[in-house]
Every structure is written in structure tokens, then in C-alpha cells.
Amino acid sequence: MAEAEGQVRPSRSRSNFAIFAVVLLLLAAGWGIWWMLVGSQRIRTNDAYVQGNIVPVQAQTEATVRRVYVEDTEYVHAGALLASVQGDRSYLALKASEAALGRTVRELRREFAEVQRLQHSLDAQKAEYAKLGENLSRYRKAQAGGAVATIRITDTQADMRVLRAQMGATRAKLAAALALVGNTNLSDNPLVRAAVTRVESAYLSWARRDLRAPVSGYVAQRHAYPGLRIHPGQQLFSIVPLHGLWVVANVKETEMAQVRPGDTVRLTSYYYGDSVVYRGVVEGLVPGAGSAFSILPPENATGNYIHIVERVPLRISLPAKALAKHPLRPGLSMVARIDIAGKGKRSVLAPLTKTPVEGYETGIYRRELQRARQLAQRIIAQNAG
Secondary structure (H helix, E strand, O other), X not given: OHHHHHHHHHHHHHHHHHHHHHHHHHHHHHHHHHHHHOHHHEEEEEEEEEEOOOEEEEOOOOEEEXXXXXXOOOEEOOOOEEEEEOOHHHHHHHHHHHHHHHHHHHHHHHHHHHHHHHHHHXXXXXXXXXXXXXXXXXXXXXXXXXXXXXXXXXXXXXXXXXXXXXXXXXXXXXXXXXXXXXXXXXXXXHHHHHHHHHHHHHHHXXXXXXXXXXXXXXXXXXXXXXXXXXXXXXXXXXXXOOOOOEEXXXXXXXXXXXXXXXXXXXXXXXXXXXXXXXXXXXXXXXXXXXXXHOOOOOOOOOOOOOOOOOEEEEEEEXXXXXXXXXXXXXXXXXXXXXXXXXXXXXXXXXXXXXXXXXXXXXXXXXXXXXXXHHHHHHHHHHHOO
């Protein structure tokens, strides 16, 4: 009995090993078929992140924050007031520029009147000179008959020399006046135009004393506080629109040969997990590996060299409907699976990227310069007489 059991055990061991080998071969064959049909046609990377426009709101004038109207995470529309500042300095600068423009217009009015006065004076001097010339001719003719004394001719000649000198002085004054107002009027005179530019600049500084949202989005990175002294260029807020996001996926250079704009991408996020899938499209390839844009590019011309596989960033679109249903945030990690099996692919030099209008243009400054020019024209009209 024991001998029979000993004979059965090796037989069972060989049978179990055969079954295991068959299963292993089937798994290997299945994996090989999957790799040939599916795996080799896809590129997977988890080095992918959500990107978006983070719009900075910076101070444009030197002032002191008076009041803050928004807080982080609030949604604001384009043009919404974020913070107001004490505008005393910009207001006084505006009034000073307005006064300077008015004074310039009045001074030029005087110069225009001076040109007319000098022109009339020169005309009178010319007429007087012509009259003296005629008298001198008559005196010389009458001198032959003894009707005119020699002293009269001498005095007339002296008067003509004096008058010529006066005419020269008048012409010099006229030239000096014409240098300021010649071939111009009150509107296009260079002095007025310079004063108008100062008014427009002061008006823009005054109009931009308050901080407004350039685009619609969510408030982040608030650095404005009441009483804070701010300077031009200082960042006080960030506005983040969440409707126009995209994904930047970094793919190894060894896997980039078949990637083209237009390839479809299956995207999942760590934020929602695998239950939420975004269907994106490769819009374009960034024209350079990541190291080409780093702050400290690698220096490989040294004796010690270690090859590192570079990664090339891809821009991948995110569908608007999916974003509206499952919002994302810039900086979130994603997993991208790129389908490279498509036929008739585009060139890597033919991206699909298109710049939208919404979120890439602000209209809050559109009418400021127009209002500044209207203000300057009113000041000119009020002082033009």
C-alpha cells in the first residue's frame, strides 16, 4: 500500500508542474498578444500635471491699501474691485498736470498774439522805411535846385539806418516767437502735446489706483492688507480661471518617435481616481526637452558624463464639458495614456494649439486712454478763450 502511494505522488507532482507550465505559457502568450495589439500602441506616463493661466494682479501706482474686498478662493468676474488704495497722491498729480496744461495753453495763446503783434509792427516798419526811401529820393532831386538842405538828407539817411536796425530786431523777435508756435495751433503744438501726455499719464495712474480683476476666475495668493504700502509691479493677487486648463505630460525621448499632434489621450487624475476619465488630444510638442528650459542647463562637456534620458513636454487638451463636470486645479498630478496607433499622422511641426480669446484678453483698460484724452481736450477748450 505504501509503495502504491509513493508511486502516485511523483505522478501528481509532474501533473501539477505541467499544469503550472501551461498556465504560465498561456499567460505569457496572452501578455504577448496584448502587447502586440494594445501595449505597443500606447505610451503611459504619470509625469503629467494640470496647467492653467495664473494671472497676476500687480500694483500700478505707489500708494497705501485702504480696503480689501476679496479673499482667497472667491470667484470674481472681470473688472471686479479687488482692493482700493488711498489715491491722494495720484489725484494731486492729476490736478497738477491739468493746471500745467491749462497754463501752457494760455502761454501759447500769448505767443500767438505776440506773433501777430510783431508781424503788424514789422509791416508798419516796412511801410515807414519805404516812405523814408521815397522822401530821400525827392530830397536828392530837390537838392540840385537848392530847395532842400543837405542836413535833411543826412537826417533821413540816419532815420533809415535806425529803422533798418529796428526791423532786424523785430524780425529776430518774430523768429523766436515762431519757433514756439510756427505752423501749429493750440491742439497740435508740441508744448501742448507734451502737457497733454502728462495729463493722460497722470489720469491713468489715478484711474488705476484701484485693483481690479483683469479676467474672471478664482482669487489666490492674496498679499494685500489694509495699510500696506505698495509699489508699481508688486504682486497682490492671482486670478486663476479654471475653464481653460490643459495637461503637460513629460514623455521619455526614447518613446517620442511615434507621438504626433492629434493623438488621442486617456487621462486620469489622482484627485478623482480611475473612475473619472478625461479624453484629451495631443495639441503640440514643446520645442525642447525639459533641460533646455531649466534655470541651470546641464553642462555635459566635462570629463565625468552620465547619460540621463530626457523628457519632452507635450501639451494635451482637456475637454470643456468634462472639466465643467469634474473640475481640476493647476498643479494636480495626472496619468496619461497616449494612443500612438493612428494612421495618417500629422507632422510634429504642425501643432493643433490655438489661442482662445476668453482668458487671454482683458477689457478693463479699454476706455481709460479715451477718457484721458477727452479730459485733456476739455482743458484745452476751457483755456483756449
